[in-house]
Amino acid sequence: MNNNLTLWASVEHTDPKFTKQFKRGGGFTGTAINPTWLHKRATETFGPVGRGWGWTIVEERQVASPAGETVMWFSKVRVWYLLDGLRYETPEQWGGTEMCGKNKYGAFMDEEAPKKTITDAVGKCLSYLGFAADVFMGLYDDSKYVAEVRHQFQSGDAAKEPVATNGNGQYITEKQVMELETLADEVKADRAGFLGWLKVESFATIPVSQYPMALAGLKKKAAK
Numbered sequence: 001m002n003n004n005l006t007l008w009a010s011v012e013h014t015d016p017k018f019t020k021q022f023k024r025g026g027g028f029t030g031t032a033i034n035p036t037w038l039h040k041r042a043t044e045t046f047g048p049v050g051r052g053w054g055w056t057i058v059e060e061r062q063v064a065s066p067a068g069e070t071v072m073w074f075s076k077v078r079v080w081y082l083l084d085g086l087r088y089e090t091p092e093q094w095g096g097t098e099m100c101g102k103n104k105y106g107a108f109m110d111e112e113a114p115k116k117t118i119t120d121a122v123g124k125c126l127s128y129l130g131f132a133a134d135v136f137m138g139l140y141d142d143s144k145y146v147a148e149v150r151h152q153f154q155s156g157d158a159a160k161e162p163v164a165t166n167g168n169g170q171y172i173t174e175k176q177v178m179e180l181e182t183l184a185d186e187v188k189a190d191r192a193g194f195l196g197w198l199k200v201e202s203f204a205t206i207p208v209s210q211y212p213m214a215l216a217g218l219k220k221k222a223a224k
Contacts, residue, residue, distance in 0.1 A: 007083070008130030009209040011041055016150045019135065031140045033132050035119045041131060046081045053081035055122050058092055060114070062099065070101035073113040077121035081129075090128045095121030144219070148212045172211050177203045183218045194218075 018037035023029050039049065046052035059076040079090045097120065099113035110116075127136055139145050172180075180203050184191060198214055200206050206214055 005130075005207075005209070007045075008133065009207055011045055011129065011131045012133035012209055013149055013152075013212070014132040014135050014140075015153045016140075016146050017153065019140070031135050033123065033135055035123055038123055038126060038131060042081070042126060046083065051082075053079065055079045055118070055125065056089075057118065071099045073097050073099040073117050075114065075117040075121050077118060077125060079122060079125035090125040093121050093124035093128075095119070095124065142216075144216050145212055148216055152212070171204060172206050172208055174204075176211060177206075180206070180214055180218065183215075183222065187218055187222045189218060189221060 014033060015037065018034035019031050020034075021029065022032050042053050043049060055077050057075055057077055061074050063072045063074060064070070065072075074094055074096045076092050076094050078092045081088055081090075095117040097113040097116040098110065100107075100109050102108070123131075127133065134140065134145070134149070183189075184194060184203075194214075194217070195202065197217070198206060198210055200210075
């Protein structure tokens with residue numbers, strides 16, 4: 001695996017237990033990630049907040065709609081983190097929350113708007129590093145992928161890493177290698193073609209980030 005993707009691969013998988021589906025006006029649907037779980041993942045990766053990672057509020061502003069019926073609270077944030085003894089920062093990102101407006105119950109004011117906005121912006125900054133990338137890449141639209149990731153977390157393979165590693169944080173474990181090889185034999189898969197599809201030289205060099213895709217591909221073939 002490209003060393004530039006080591007951090008990304010270690011944090012890109014999301015525990016389905018901490019997600020939920022949502023719908024917005026205009027028919028928009030998506031997957032929401034529990035922000036506290038996301039903060040826990042960052043703490044596992046970098047250390048306690050304030051010491052290993054955190055954020056800086058760059059700018060805040062309130063913006064009213066043209067008719068003045070709603071007021072939005074916006075915050076621009078950047079996340080800093082320590083990695084291999086060095087301090088880094090992500091690009092800046094905006095978060096936004098409706099602070100004042102009207103709903104079916106009448107006029108309202110959300111006193112939690114500033115906090116929600118910062119949480120939104122921090123999550124966006126962490127996404128640049130690969131946190132919960134499978135959600136942002138649309139993989140949660142595939143029910144088979146979600147089922148496999150759920151199994152990994154429930155089975156303990158993802159106590160800290162979403163997919164177990166062989167100790168160097170890059171490739172799948174020997175147990176996972178044997179599982180894939182056995183399944184490949186059972187479905188009489190073209191091994192050379194399968195490895196070429198994954199762009200790897202052997203089962204032992206399959207990156208942790210590609211394990212769900214490899215397993216789903218073989219199971220799909222078995223189901224035919």
